[in-house]
Amino acid sequence: MSPRYVVVGPPGAGKTTVSELLAARLGLPFRDVDADIVALAGKPVSDIFTDDGEPAFRAMEEEAVAKALVEHEGVLALGGGAVLSAATRERLHEHTVVFLNVGMAEGVRRTGLSSSRPLLSGINPRATFKALLDARLPLYREVATIEVLTDSLDPEQVTDAVIEGEQA
Numbered sequence: 374m375s376p377r378y379v380v381v382g383p384p385g386a387g388k389t390t391v392s393e394l395l396a397a398r399l400g401l402p403f404r405d406v407d408a409d410i411v412a413l414a415g416k417p418v419s420d421i422f423t424d425d426g427e428p429a430f431r432a433m434e435e436e437a438v439a440k441a442l443v444e445h446e447g448v449l450a451l452g453g454g455a456v457l458s459a460a461t462r463e464r465l466h467e468h469t470v471v472f473l474n475v476g477m478a479e480g481v482r483r484t485g486l487s488s489s490r491p492l493l494s495g496i497n498p499r500a501t502f503k504a505l506l507d508a509r510l511p512l513y514r515e516v517a518t519i520e521v522l523t524d525s526l527d528p529e530q531v532t533d534a535v536i537e538g539e540q541a
């Protein structure tokens with residue numbers, strides 16, 4: 374048992390949006406590991422960061438990803454920082470992994486001022502987003518089997534590109 378697609382990428386890349394579309398298009402179930410963690414913790418991600426700290430969130434995330442990878446047969450969206458875990462990257466090597474990429478300007482525009490993304494809620498979201506992209510690009514690419522740059526595509530076009538990308 375294995376997900377048909379695992380979707381990774383930075384905040385605002387469209388992992389949740391595109392994974393739902395991809396799942397609907399293929400008639401498969403959709404699952405989002407951020408939602409699994411929220412259900413397990415009984416509180417929003419932002420509260421987990423505030424109450425328990427990022428390391429506690431990352432530990433929960435590593436476990437939630439491992440569980441979803443063995444349980445889920447549809448489209449699985451991971452949290453933006455899931456690839457920071459070496460154990461998770463190792464687990465992803467056996468899977469079809471879609472990297473939805475987004476540049477800084479568009480990523481900041483899409484994530485806006487939402488306080489639900491604790492890592493981007495500081496005083497300089499542009500600089501934070503840029504640092505996050507620089508640190509994580511090699512990690513997303515290490516695990517990806519398909520990469521789609523989403524900046525100038527709408528979610529339906531990104532979904533098409535994923536399906537075509539795999540056939541290419």
Ligand SMILES: Nc1ncnc2c1ncn2[C@@H]1O[C@H](COP(=O)(O)OP(=O)(O)OP(=O)(O)O)[C@@H](O)[C@H]1O
Nearest residue numbers: 383384385386387388389390453483523526527528
């Ligand atoms: N290709 C796209 N073009 C324009 N807007 C998009 C696109 N993809 C997603 N969006 C919008 O950007 C916002 C963020 O999308 P989404 O929540 O799917 O990102 P995410 O990658 O799941 O982020 P996170 O890592 O925070 O969970 C949403 O408002 C969504 O409607």
Ligand SMILES: O=C(O)C1=C[C@@H](O)[C@@H](O)[C@H](O)C1
Nearest residue numbers: 384407418452453454490491
């Ligand atoms: O990019 C990140 O590190 C995060 C992205 C979100 O999906 C959540 O998992 C959380 O806000 C952390």
Ligand SMILES: [Mg+2]
Nearest residue numbers: 388389407450
């Ligand atoms: Mg999401």
